[in-house]
Structure formats: C-alpha cells, structure tokens
Amino acid sequence: MLDKKIYDMPRGTDMAWCPGCGNFPILNIVKMALAELDIKPQDAVICSGIGQAAKTPHYLRVNYFNGLHGRALPPAIAIKVANPRLTVIAESGDGDTYGEGGNHFIHTIRRNPDITNIVHDNMIYGLTKGQASPTSEKGLKNPIQRDGVIVDQFNPLAVALSLDATFVARAFTGDILQSKEIIKAAILHKGYALVDVFQPCVVYNKQNTYQWFKDKGYYVDASHDKTDKMKALVLAFDLERLALGVIYQREGKPTYETLVREGSTPLYEKGFDTGALEKLIGTYK
Ligand SMILES: Cc1ncc(C[n+]2csc(CCOP(=O)(O)OP(=O)(O)O)c2C)c(N)n1
Numbered sequence: 001m002l003d004k005k006i007y008d009m010p011r012g013t014d015m016a017w018c019p020g021c022g023n024f025p026i027l028n029i030v031k032m033a034l035a036e037l038d039i040k041p042q043d044a045v046i047c048s049g050i051g052q053a054a055k056t057p058h059y060l061r062v063n064y065f066n067g068l069h070g071r072a073l074p075p076a077i078a079i080k081v082a083n084p085r086l087t088v089i090a091e092s093g094d095g096d097t098y099g100e101g102g103n104h105f106i107h108t109i110r111r112n113p114d115i116t117n118i119v120h121d122n123m124i125y126g127l128t129k130g131q132a133s134p135t136s137e138k139g140l141k142n143p144i145q146r147d148g149v150i151v152d153q154f155n156p157l158a159v160a161l162s163l164d165a166t167f168v169a170r171a172f173t174g175d176i177l178q179s180k181e182i183i184k185a186a187i188l189h190k191g192y193a194l195v196d197v198f199q200p201c202v203v204y205n206k207q208n209t210y211q212w213f214k215d216k217g218y219y220v221d222a223s224h225d226k227t228d229k230m231k232a233l234v235l236a237f238d239l240e241r242l243a244l245g246v247i248y249q250r251e252g253k254p255t256y257e258t259l260v261r262e263g264s265t266p267l268y269e270k271g272f273d274t275g276a277l278e279k280l281i282g283t284y285k
C-alpha cells in the first residue's frame with residue numbers, strides 16, 4: 001500500500017474551495033483509494049471539465065487533463081483507448097457531467113470504457129454562484145432561484161441503469177471510509193463505473209446540507225443483490241430515502257478499449273513515424 005501523501009501537492013498550493021466544502025473530503029478519499037490500490041501517480045490520469053469539482057485534479061499529484069465545460073469524459077475515453085494500462089478517472093460536478101456534458105454521459109455509458117466517473121453532486125452550479133443544476137431539487141430556493149426550481153430533477157442513477165451501465169453507485173462525502181471502499185470498487189470494476197457522490201455546497205445550496213444527506217441517506221446492506229437491475233432501478237427512483245453504496249454491478253461486458261483494439265495494438269505500443277507526421281503537417285502549410 002502506498003502512502004497517500006505521495007499524491008499531495010506542495011504546501012501552500014492555493015485552493016479555490018470554500019471552508020467546509022464537501023469537495024475536501026472527496027479529494028482525500030480519492031487519494032486514499034489510489035494509495036490503497038497501489039496506483040502510482042504516474043499511472044493515474046484524472047480528466048475534468050469546468051466548475052469547483054472539476055478543479056480536483058489541480059489539487060493532487062497525478063497526470064490530468066482539465067478541459068472544457070462538460071468535456072471530462074471524451075479525453076478520458078481517448079486516454080484509456082490509447083493506453084489501457086493507465087487508471088483513468090473522470091471527475092467533475094453534477095452540472096458539468098449531467099448538464100453541459102449530458103450527451104457525453106449518455107454515450108460514454110453506452111460504450112463502456114474501463115474508466116471511473118466520480119461526480120461531485122452538490123445539486124447546484126457552485127462555481128457560478130447557485131444556478132439550478134440538473135440534479136437541483138424541484139422547489140429549491142436560493143437568491144438566484146427566487147421562486148424555486150420549477151422542473152423535475154435529473155436522475156443519474158436511473159439513466160445509467162437504463163443505458164446498461166455495469167457499475168452504478170452512490171456515496172456521501174460525509175462518510176469517508178464507506179466512500180473510499182465504493183470508489184476503490186469502482187476503480188477495480190472492469191468497465192464504466194459511475195459514483196455519484198453527495199457533496200454539500202455550504203454556500204449556495206442551504207437546503208441539501210450535511211444533515212439533510214445524513215437524514216435521507218442509508219446504505220444498502222449485505223442482503224442487497226447488486227446484480228438485480230430492477231431492484232436497482234427501484235432504489236434509483238426512490239427520492240425520499242436515498243440509497244448509498246454499490247446499487248448495481250455486473251461483470252463481463254466487453255469494454256470499449258477492447259472492442260476498438262480488436263486485432264490491433266494500443267497506440268502507446270505503436271512506433272511513431274515522425275517523417276509521416278512532418279509530411280502531414282506540411283500539407284497544412
Ligand atoms: C460552455 C460553458 N457554459 C457555462 C460556463 C459557466 N460555468 C462554469 S462552471 C459552471 C457550473 C459548474 O457546476 P458543477 O459542474 O455542478 O460544478 P460545481 O461548481 O458545483 O462543483 C458553469 C455554468 C462555462 N464555463 N462554459
């Protein structure tokens with residue numbers, strides 16, 4: 001097991017998160033999970049989009065790609081296809097993943113690349129100061145949604161299940177040890193793994209607080225059959241009591257990078273013909 005300090009940024013690194021933000025425990029949980037799985041910083045890549053959650057890869061020492069809003073998943077797929085030896089994590093907020101990146105969310109699930117998608121779900125657009133996100137609760141009021149959100153919530157778990165995701169889980173940033181185990185299981189899973197992590201935004205969402213998540217959340221116990229998709233859907237649709245843990249998991253579905261590579265070698269094993277590249281660049285001059 002590695003020491004999780006190996007992922008720490010130098011002391012004094014500026015952080016843009018507010019005191020009390022649920023992003024801090026998630027950062028710690030991800031470091032612990034990687035360390036316990038013996039994944040060295042050089043063997044991990046985190047891809048993110050834009051938002052407070054999407055700044056996570058700035059705050060730990062791994063390879064990272066911080067792209068456009070909603071675009072955490074496409075580079076994650078490309079990196080996994082090019083070098084399947086890497087542990088690839090796409091990590092962003094609820095807005096970035098389910099809103100601006102909603103189309104990528106859908107089609108990534110369909111492709112089933114072996115990547116882990118950690119979504120910091122604070123049910124709000126945090127960075128831009130509190131606009132409703134896809135997972136904002138109907139009726140949520142804040143200084144921006146003065147009359148309350150008027151549309152139904154997006155249900156990421158139910159959508160993932162309906163698209164045949166092979167690992168669907170929900171975690172709560174307030175529970176460090178349980179969340180660490182869920183994220184470790186997601187990284188070890190062969191295929192696309194969704195971990196929607198409840199993460200209170202203490203500044204712009206005063207409704208979905210640590211206490212609110214504690215009161216509503218409960219863990220599925222050992223009697224829960226993770227391979228029962230219909231049961232998983234029932235849990236996903238329950239918005240009164242919020243099931244936490246691995247809701248659904250199935251092994252054996254071919255991963256995207258294996259399908260793409262059939263009969264071919266991964267990009268990183270192929271030789272690099274600089275002459276051909278020069279020639280190609282020349283055609284654009
Ligand atoms: C194309 C585009 N649209 C809108 C924005 C403005 N914007 C930046 S972050 C953000 C919301 C991010 O919310 P979320 O992903 O939930 O992350 P959080 O800040 O809550 O962690 C928005 C709308 C942008 N940068 N680019």
Ligand SMILES: [Mg+2]
Nearest residue numbers: 093094124126
């Ligand atoms: Mg958010």
